[in-house]
Amino acid sequence: MKKRVLVVLLSIILFLPFMSVKAGNLDSYVDWNLDRSIFAHQYRNGSDHVTNLAMITVNGKVAYCIEPGVTADKASYYSSTTNIYDTNLGYANTKKLSLIGYYGYGYPGHEQREYYMAAQELIWREMGVSNVWWTDKKDGGNIINIDYYKNEILRLVNNYEVAPSFDFKKEYMVGDEFSISDKNNVLEDYEVAQGKNVNISGNNLNVKVEDNDNSFTLRRKQNGKTTMYYYKDGYQTIGTFEFPYNYEKDYSINHFYGEIIVDKMDDDNKSKEPSSTEATLEGAEYGLYDKDGNLIMSKKTDKNGMVIFDNLTEDNYTVKEISPSPGYTISKTVTKTYVGTGTKKVTIKSYEKIIENIIIITKVLDDPVNKICTPEEGILFGIYDINGNLVTTAKTDEKGLITLTLPYGKYVLKQESTIEGVDKVKDRIIEVTKDGITQNITLVNHKLPELHFEEKTLPNTGKNGITTIFLLASLCFVGLLYEKKTT
Amino acid sequence: MRKRLLKIVFIVLVIILVREVVLVSIARYNNKKSVDAYFKNDTSFNYKSDFIIEIPKINLESVIKKADADFKNLDDSLVYYKYDNYKEKLIVFGHSGVGYGTYFNRLDELGTGDDVYLYKDRHKISYEVSKIYSVFDTELGILNNDKKGVMLLITCEKSNKNKRLVVELTINNVQTLKK
Missing domain, CATH: 2.60.40.10 (Immunoglobulins)
Incomplete structure (x- = not known):
C-alpha cells in the first residue's frame, strides 16, 4: 500500500512540469450588456447558434469575443495578457483581429452599435465561423444589414499598412527647405519616429535638408495602449483592441552642395x-x-x-x-x-578689360641750321613685343604723328624706314603698366653727315707701312751691330 | 755720332712697331667684343646700323660699321658705304696688308661659290661668291646702286696699289633668327 501511494506521488511529481495550469492574475473585470432587440446568428458545425447582441466590456473598455462557441463568465474576473499564447486560444491572426477590434466600435466616428456588430461578426468569421447574420427576432424576423459598417472597418483594416508616399526629387541641396504632400493621404495618421529634420503638418511633410544623413522614419501614431487578451479556465477568451500594432516605414533624402x-x-x-x-x-x-x-x-x-x-x-x-x-x-x-x-x-x-595706354609718337627732323624741328611724314615704325614678335606697324601722318593704343606689356618701338641722308632713331622701350595713361614720345632724327672721299678714286684700302718700318728697324739693327763690331 | 743716330732711329722704329702690335690687339679685342655682343643679344651692339660678316673660308668674323666722313673709321674696322639695306646693293670696304684693321688681307683666297654670311638685326643673309674681278681705283661706277640683292667686298690688290680687288656676292637665302 505504501508502495502504491509512493508510486502515485512520484508520478504526479514527474508529470507536474508537463501539466499546464494557467493560473493567471484575475485582474480584469468582464461584463456585458445584452441588447434583446438584436439577435446574432452564428452558423457553425452545421447549425445556427442564436444569441442576443452582447456588448462586452473589460474593465469598462470595449471588448470582443474571440472564441466563438465557448461561454463567457459574466460579471467576473479574468486574467489579462498581451500574449495570446498565454490564453486557451493558442494561434490566431492577431494582427487581423487587433485591426478589426481597433477600427470597430469606439474608434472615432464609430459610435453606432452597428460598428460593434460589424466588428464582432468580422472577428467570428476570422475565428472560423462560416456565416454570421443579424435579425430583429430570434426566429425569422428582418435581416439587419450591416454591410456598410463591415466594409468601412475592412477598408480601414486594409489601409493600415499603407504608408505615406512622397515624390521626392533625386536630390536636394543642403539648406533647402520644402514641403511635400503624401500621395496616399494617410500622413495625418503618422508621426515622426526618427529624424530631426522633418515634421508633419496635416497631409504635408516639411523637410529641412541638412548636412548629414537625411533619413527619417514615420510610424503610425501611437496612443500608449495595446491589444490585450483575457482568459479564464473553462470560459471563452476575450480581447480588447485599443491599439493594433506598431507600423513604421523608413525614408531617405539625398543631398548635395x-x-x-x-x-x-x-x-x-x-x-x-x-x-x-x-x-x-x-x-x-x-x-x-x-x-x-x-x-x-x-x-x-x-x-x-x-x-x-x-x-x-x-x-x-x-x-x-x-x-x-x-x-x-x-x-x-x-x-x-x-x-x-x-x-x-x-x-x-x-x-x-585689359590695361591700355594711348601712345602718341611725334616724329621730327632736327634742322640745326634753321634751328627748327619739322614733322616727318610717311616714316614707318614697327612695334615689337618682348619676344621680338611684330605687334603692329604704323606710319607717321602729315604732322609726323602716330597715335595708337597698346595693351598691357613691354614693347620695343623701332624705326623701320627713313628718308635718304637721315639717320634712324635708337629703339625705344614702351611699357604699359597702368590703365588710362597717355604716353607722349617725341623722336628726333638728324641728317647724316655727307661722305667725302676723293672724287677720282675709291678709298685707300691697303696697309703696308708697317712692313717698311719693320725693314728700316732691321737695317738699323744691322747697322748698330756693324758699328759695334768695328769699334 | 752715327752710332747714336742709329740707336735713336732704331728705338723710335721699335716703339712704332710696338704701338702697331698694341693697336692690332686692341682692334681685334674690340671687334671680337662687338661680334660677341651681337650673338648674345647684348644691347651694346648697334643693331640699327652695324652688321656682322662671317667668311668661314678665311676664318673671318667681324663687325661692319657705317663709313663716316672721309672713311676715317676704315682703319679700325670694315665699313659699308651708304646703303644698309641688304635688298639693295651693299658695298663693304676693308684694308688688306700688314697692320691693325686689315680684315680683308685674305680676301684674295676666296673663290666662286664660297659662302659668306651677313647678320643684320634679326636676319641672317646667306651669300655666295658669284664673281671676282679687279677695278682701278678711279672706277667709281661700282658705287652706283645698280644691282639689287648684291654685296661687294672691296680691298686693295696686294700687287698693285692702284687697283681694287672686288668680290661680288649674290643672296642665296634670308633667315629670320629667333632672339
Missing part, C-alpha cells in the same frame, strides 16, 4: 585668350559674400581663369572681384545669385 563658378574672360577677345601676351587671367581674387554682405571666402582664379566656390548650402550669395589678375583692370560688376535645389551650379562669366 551647390557651386558658384566664376569664369573670367578677356573683354576684348570675349575668350580665354588675353589681349596681351604678358597679361594673364590667373591670379584674380574673387570674394563670395552672404546675403548680408559678409565675406564668406575668397579664392584666386587658376591658369584657365576659373575659380570655384563649392560646398555651398541653399542661399543667396554675392560675388565680386577683389583684385585683378596681372594686366587687367578690376571689374566693378557685383553679381547676386541664388543656389538651391533647382540651381545646383551657377556659372558667372566675368569679362575683364
